[in-house]
Amino acid sequence: MEQLFSRNSTAPTPKGIPFPEYYPYVMDYRFPLTVASLYIVSVSLLNPNSNAVSRIVAKQKGIKETNTKSTPLMTSFVFLHNLALCVFSVITFINMGSAFVMNFKNHRDNFTDAYCDRDSSLWNSALGYWGYFFYLSKFYEVVDTIIILLKGRRSSFLQTYHHAGAMITMWSGMNFKAPPIWIFVVFNSFIHSIMYAYYAATCVGLSPPGKQYLTTMQITQFLIGTPLAISYLFVDNCLTDTARFATYINVAYLLPLTLLFINFAKNMYGNKNKTFKKVKKID
Numbered sequence: 163m164e165q166l167f168s169r170n171s172t173a174p175t176p177k178g179i180p181f182p183e184y185y186p187y188v189m190d191y192r193f194p195l196t197v198a199s200l201y202i203v204s205v206s207l208l209n210p211n212s213n214a215v216s217r218i219v220a221k222q223k224g225i226k227e228t229n230t231k232s233t234p235l236m237t238s239f240v241f242l243h244n245l246a247l248c249v250f251s252v253i254t255f256i257n258m259g260s261a262f263v264m265n266f267k268n269h270r271d272n273f274t275d276a277y278c279d280r281d282s283s284l285w286n287s288a289l290g291y292w293g294y295f296f297y298l299s300k301f302y303e304v305v306d307t308i309i310i311l312l313k314g315r316r317s318s319f320l321q322t323y324h325h326a327g328a329m330i331t332m333w334s335g336m337n338f339k340a341p342p343i344w345i346f347v348v349f350n351s352f353i354h355s356i357m358y359a360y361y362a363a364t365c366v367g368l369s370p371p372g373k374q375y376l377t378t379m380q381i382t383q384f385l386i387g388t389p390l391a392i393s394y395l396f397v398d399n400c401l402t403d404t405a406r407f408a409t410y411i412n413v414a415y416l417l418p419l420t421l422l423f424i425n426f427a428k429n430m431y432g433n434k435n436k437t438f439k440k441v442k443k444i445d
Contacts, residue, residue: 173339176290188298194333198326201304205322208311232313240309241365248358250299254292255351261288262344278400279341289344290336296347297332300325320422327415340401340408342391349383377427384420388413 175185187193265284269276279285304325307317335343356376363370391413394400401409 172337173285173290176294177286178291179294185294189333189337191333191337194329197301198329201307201329202322202326205307205311205317210311210314210316236309236312237365241362243305243309244358244362244365247299247303248355248362250295251351251354251358254296255348255355258288258292258344258348258351261292262348274397274400277341278394278397279344280399282339284341284344285339289347290339293332293336293343293347296351297336300328300332303328318426320426323422324419327419331412331415334408334411338402338404338408340405340412342394342405342409342412345387345390346412349387353379353383374427374431377423377430381420381423381427384416384423388416388420391416 172189175182179185261284265279265287266273266276268283275281276284279289307321307325310317310321332343332346334340335346353376356379360370360373360376391409394409395406
């Protein structure tokens, strides 16, 4: 276990990142563990008391929450927050997606060399750099929860697990230079590009359709990404011991997360679909 967390087992500092002198500090395993722990404790202490069952029933009946606080300043801040994450996600997806495709073009003769990134070409060209920024973004995304709490609403267990776990899993993938971490970066940046664009639009009074499909897309990324990550464990000479360890951490995180999202979709949209079917029968 000591070897897993030794400095010799960590990935080298990506070329071109700003303030490289801080890289060893934010990539120390104590950094994500400490921030994630503080985040969980803070949410537990600051979350307003609420009866989960009554909230679900009220939502099903179309009763709006009365404790939501919003001001022009808050609205502007939320819009800029969502816009910034949307733009960042788009840039990350474009750079990572194009680098991933180029990596396979450059390794036409050997699929597994490209898939496992055996010569570190994907890591050196994009994954090390953009993956590092994506890792840092997981700490900034805590602002999502802060906004919910400032509006007087309750942050769900799903959101707490999602944000805290993302810090640790992204750290493990980047710190141990695990090739499967590209899945997290590419898939998640694509989903976030759409998700934060949607939330930015709602901030300015627009009502884009398809909120339900955002949840479906999030679940789909897990259903596709998890088997992809697991596949790396069965390719010969694909992962180092530390990269294998990071892959186990990511899979262990994704399995409960997928179930939590499916349960969320059932509670949020399942009853709407049943109501729609009943109305259709009456018609």
